Amino acid sequence: MSNASAIRLALVGNPNCGKTALFNLLTGSRQKVANYAGVTVERKEGRFHAPSGRHYALLDLPGAYSLHAASLDEAITRDLCRGFYPGEPAPDVIVCVVDATNLRLHLRFALEVRELGKPMVVAVNMMDAARRRGIEVDLAALERELGVPVVPTIAVRRDGARELVARLDAVAETLHEPRTHLGSGDGALEPEALHAETCRLLSLAVTMPRRTAEVDDALDRWLLHPVFGLLSLAIVMFLIFQAVYAWATPLMDLIDAGTATLGEWAATTLPQGPLNSLVVDGIIAGVGGVIVFLPQILILFAFILALEESGYLPRAAFLLDKLMASAGLSGRSFIPLLSSFACAIPGIMATRSIQDPRDRLATIIVAPLMTCSARLPVYALLIGAFIPQQKVGLFNLQGVVLFALYAAGIVSALAVAWVMKKWRRDKNEHALLLELPSYRLPHPRDLALGLWERAAIFLKRVGGIILALTVLLWVLLYFPNGGGDVTQSFAGQIGRAMTTVFSPIGFNWQICIALIPGLAAREVAVSSLATVYALSAADDAAAAQALTPLITHDWSLATALSLLVWYIYAPQCISTLATIKRETQSWKQVGMSAGYLFGLAYLASLITYQVAVVLGAG
Amino acid sequence: MDTGLLAQYVVIGLAVVLSAAFVMQKQFPSGVRRARIACALPLVRENRSAWLRRLGQWLAPAPRAGEGACGGCNGCDTNKS
Numbered sequence: 142m143s144n145a146s147a148i149r150l151a152l153v154g155n156p157n158c159g160k161t162a163l164f165n166l167l168t169g170s171r172q173k174v175a176n177y178a179g180v181t182v183e184r185k186e187g188r189f190h191a192p193s194g195r196h197y198a199l200l201d202l203p204g205a206y207s208l209h210a211a212s213l214d215e216a217i218t219r220d221l222c223r224g225f226y227p228g229e230p231a232p233d234v235i236v237c238v239v240d241a242t243n244l245r246l247h248l249r250f251a252l253e254v255r256e257l258g259k260p261m262v263v264a265v266n267m268m269d270a271a272r273r274r275g276i277e278v279d280l281a282a283l284e285r286e287l288g289v290p291v292v293p294t295i296a297v298r299r300d301g302a303r304e305l306v307a308r309l310d311a312v313a314e315t316l317h318e319p320r321t322h323l324g325s326g327d328g329a330l331e332p333e334a335l336h337a338e339t340c341r342l343l344s345l346a347v348t349m350p351r352r353t354a355e356v357d358d359a360l361d362r363w364l365l366h367p368v369f370g371l372l373s374l375a376i377v378m379f380l381i382f383q384a385v386y387a388w389a390t391p392l393m394d395l396i397d398a399g400t401a402t403l404g405e406w407a408a409t410t411l412p413q414g415p416l417n418s419l420v421v422d423g424i425i426a427g428v429g430g431v432i433v434f435l436p437q438i439l440i441l442f443a444f445i446l447a448l449e450e451s452g453y454l455p456r457a458a459f460l461l462d463k464l465m466a467s468a469g470l471s472g473r474s475f476i477p478l479l480s481s482f483a484c485a486i487p488g489i490m491a492t493r494s495i496q497d498p499r500d501r502l503a504t505i506i507v508a509p510l511m512t513c514s515a516r517l518p519v520y521a522l523l524i525g526a527f528i529p530q531q532k533v534g535l536f537n538l539q540g541v542v543l544f545a546l547y548a549a550g551i552v553s554a555l556a557v558a559w560v561m562k563k564w565r566r567d568k569n570e571h572a573l574l575l576e577l578p579s580y581r582l583p584h585p586r587d588l589a590l591g592l593w594e595r596a597a598i599f600l601k602r603v604g605g606i607i608l609a610l611t612v613l614l615w616v617l618l619y620f621p622n623g624g625g626d627v628t629q630s631f632a633g634q635i636g637r638a639m640t641t642v643f644s645p646i647g648f649n650w651q652i653c654i655a656l657i658p659g660l661a662a663r664e665v666a667v668s669s670l671a672t673v674y675a676l677s678a679a680d681d682a683a684a685a686q687a688l689t690p691l692i693t694h695d696w697s698l699a700t701a702l703s704l705l706v707w708y709i710y711a712p713q714c715i716s717t718l719a720t721i722k723r724e725t726q727s728w729k730q731v732g733m734s735a736g737y738l739f740g741l742a743y744l745a746s747l748i749t750y751q752v753a754v755v756l757g758a759g
Numbered sequence: 760m761d762t763g764l765l766a767q768y769v770v771i772g773l774a775v776v777l778s779a780a781f782v783m784q785k786q787f788p789s790g791v792r793r794a795r796i797a798c799a800l801p802l803v804r805e806n807r808s809a810w811l812r813r814l815g816q817w818l819a820p821a822p823r824a825g826e827g828a829c830g831g832c833n834g835c836d837t838n839k840s
Contacts, residue, residue, distance in 0.1 A: 416767040419774070606785055609778035616775050661786055715786050 147188065147198040148313050149230065153218055153254060154238035155247045156204025157578050159266040161185075162296035163238060164201035167306070171594060172201065174587070175449035182214040182493040184221060184229075193310045200232060203494075206246075208253045213493035222257060234260045234312055236305070238294070241271035241278055242354075242579060244347055248339045251287070256330055260312055261289045264305050268293040270579065275350045282346040297584065354579050361577070364453070370460045377453075379536075381444040382544040385437050386537050392436035397687055400429030418624050422675035423615030424608065430671030430688050431664050432603050434518040439592055441517065445482065446591040450583035454479060455575055468555040469562025471495060472575060474504040478554065481511035483595075485717045489724055503561050505724060506734055507554040509717055510710065512547045514599075515663035519708050520546055522667050526689045527701040549709050553741070602662060610658040610665045611672055618654075618676045627677045646707070646743060647700040647750040647759075651677070660715055663708070699753035703746040710742035795820045 152160045161174045161181050168187030173180055185201040202221055203214035210216040217226065224231025237254045239247035244265075251263055265278055284291035290308045295301035330338075364370050404425040411417040448454055458475035465472055473495045481488030488508045495501040512520075524539050531538050617632035627633050628650070635657075636650030643653050651673045659666035667688070674691045692701070722731045753759060784791050795818055801807075802815025 412763060412767075414764055414767050415771055419771055606782065609781040609785075612774050612778040613782065616771070661782065 147196040148234065148309075148316070149198050149200065149232045150234050150236055150309065151200045151202055151221060151232035152236050152238060153202050153222060153250075154204060154266075155206055155240065155243075155250050155576075156180075157576060158204065158238045158240040158243075158247055159294075159296040160204065160238045161201055163236075163264065163266065163294060163302060163305075164199060166296050166299075166302050167197075168199055171590065175454075180491075182217075182491050184217060184226075191306050191310050195310055195313055197309065206250060208250075208257075212496045222254065222259070232259070233316055234262065234309065236262050236264055236309070238264045238266050241265045241267050241293075242274060242276060244278070245339065245343060245352070246576070248342055249335050252335055252338055252342075253330060255287060255289060260316060262305065262308050262312060263287060263289055263291045264294045264302075265291060266294045266296055269295045269298070270581075274354050277348040279346040279348075283342065286342055286345055297587075357577075357579050360580055361456070364456050365459060367460075370456070374457055374460055377448075378547075379544055381441065382547065383537055383540040384444065385440050385543060386540040388440050389436040393433050396429075396433045396435065400425060400433065401687065404429070415619060415624065418619060418676070419612070419615055423611055423619075423672050426675035426688075427611035427615070427668035427672040428603055428608055430522075431518050431607055431668045432600075434521050434664075434667075435596065435599055437521055438514055438517055438599055439596060441514070442483070442595045443588065443592055446588050447583045450581060450587060452578040452580045455577050458575055459577065464555070465558075468559040469503060470507070470555070470558045471497065471500040471504075474500065477504050478508060478511050481508040481513060484513050484515070485509045485511065485714075486720045489717070489720045492724065499565065502725065502730070503558050505721060506561065506730070506737075507557050509734065509738060510550050510554040510557065512550045512709070513663070514595075515602075515714070516708050516711070518664040518667045520705065522670075522688065522692075523701050523705050526693045527696075527698055546705065546709060549706075553709065557737070557741075602664070606662050607665050607668050610661055611668045614654070614658055614669050615672055615676070618673060624676065627673070630676075632673070645750070646746040647697070647703040647754075648707075649696070649700070651695075652700070652704060659711070662714060663711060666708075697753075698758040699750050702753050702758070703750035706749045707742050707746045710738050710745060792820045 152164055154160050157180075159174075161172050164170060164185065164187060165172055165174065167189045169189070170185070170187045172185055181201060181203045183203065187199050187201070189197055189199060191197065200221065202218040205215040205218040207215070208219045208222070210219045220226040221229055222232070222235060235254055235257070237251045239251055255261060263283070265280060265283070268278070271278060278293075280291050280293060290312060292304040292308050294305050364373055404421050407425060408417065408421045411420055454476070458472055458479075461475060462472035465474060470478075474492070477488045477491035477495070479488075480491045485508050488511065489505050492501045492504045492508070495504060520543060524542050528539050528542050533541060614632060617635070618627055618630045620631060622629050628637065632654045633650060636654035639653035639656075640648065640650050643656075648656075651670060654673060655666040655669035658669050670692065671688045674688060674695075678691075718731050718735060721734055722728065725731075750759075799815040799819035802811050802818065804812075807815070
């Protein structure tokens, strides 16, 4: 089906009204959805065929509160709707999605879109949630008053968009007929007129027993309380990290045993020689060393996904707003920074929803300090090797240390933002205007899908970039002396040269060599260490050992602590640098980010190592 | 060198080339694209033999979205959107 013959639809609406859920339902895509505003910051395109046989190209656009764009993501929506977006024709039909539980806000935007004068359908989404709250929407009255088709949708149900597709077919039939333009063509309506018209529509078509849900009010009394709210947030985060260690161990042991068995089988089956070494010491040791952390990553993301779905995260942003503002960040920085816990790249892209350019830049610069999931294998390896598995009161000590590492990243980000604020002598504080969504029980299917996606992303990295870099590192470790003294290999020589810079922070040549491929993906540092130690082992039995006992034997506690601290600040991966360049259009910012992260990492590791040595941990 | 060892080195060589290409493509996509265009352009000139031109077409990167089906070198500077 060519682009030309498909009818172009654009999904627009306020943030968090369910556009992306509707997009996924119609196109079968699996774009990220969550219960807070600002998840989509880029246009996404998908296709679907209606039962009538008609073909549609569907654009999912970032949420916007108004066509008078206040941020980059809103500007994308505005320009695309008006047909000004470079390289993108104007949509044939606009589907304006409104949240049935929040029509007071969402109808304003629908009225603005109607003023553009383009063919339009209004999809009143979340009708099921509205019914549960006793909200009644007279769709016929709304359609009559708006003068455009209005249909109910439930984007989280399999057949929730059937009526929408039928109405789109009907609208598509009339696309070539001359139309009576409803609006002025530019979406311009005075705010007072918009407000008055919205109130009129609400009084005619909507009956709601109360403006907010009772359960939301009851929960918010506690969860947004200045003391209990912050306490609840701290407890929730703390329990997540406890669970990561308490629940993952059996599965990790299983994967570990499987990798060891596979390694032994490959070592005895393959003929002796370089290929045997590549497969056993390189691929199985390296890749197996990383894949073992999959259960921990999945447990962490299960909690994050549940929090995203529940609607709690914007509340957390609200609770932390004062703290963030005093550090020079806007409350709007919370969601981008939160996204950075998965990966800094979507986090940096999510800063497009921040209106103030200086706030946006500050958020971009500190986003790499959030602990991305790629750091988790490194943390887990070092904590497993050097922190005893014992209880401190009720808590698992390893979980406490992991929590402390994540907290250190957050505190460092706030400190860097505060320094930036002082540097630029910025005394402005921007008030946080944030929409608090209704609480929702996370749907098990959405959680399962989200976890599946995370597992797929991780395994794709393991089978892609991590495997490729492990092979390349093995070559550098094996040659030129054919697997003899590994310190004389190419990698050994590079690593030993690097120790002149890194020995003051306690890094040996094996760690130094692992830092280089770690620039492509941080977890490669683990696979690199596994390969280095497998090749350095005196015999096959030693090589077959898991990495943990090898580094426990070879490193001091001071070195391990120094490496842990290094990875809090670790100069970010190349892909993150490329994203900073793309988002800021400035090499200067890229250089500044890389420079300050390297400086912080080195300084913090130096202090940690030297203090630990003085205290007798060297 | 016996045949078995030679075969092992051939497999390793292939793995290394594929890994290096994959890492370059993942980490430096624009650089790889430019390099592919630079390699392909001399091969697809009209005076080249058919097999060389086929090789050049194979080397040339796929056009980016919004570009025509010419091979996407952007050399003609026309706006196809």
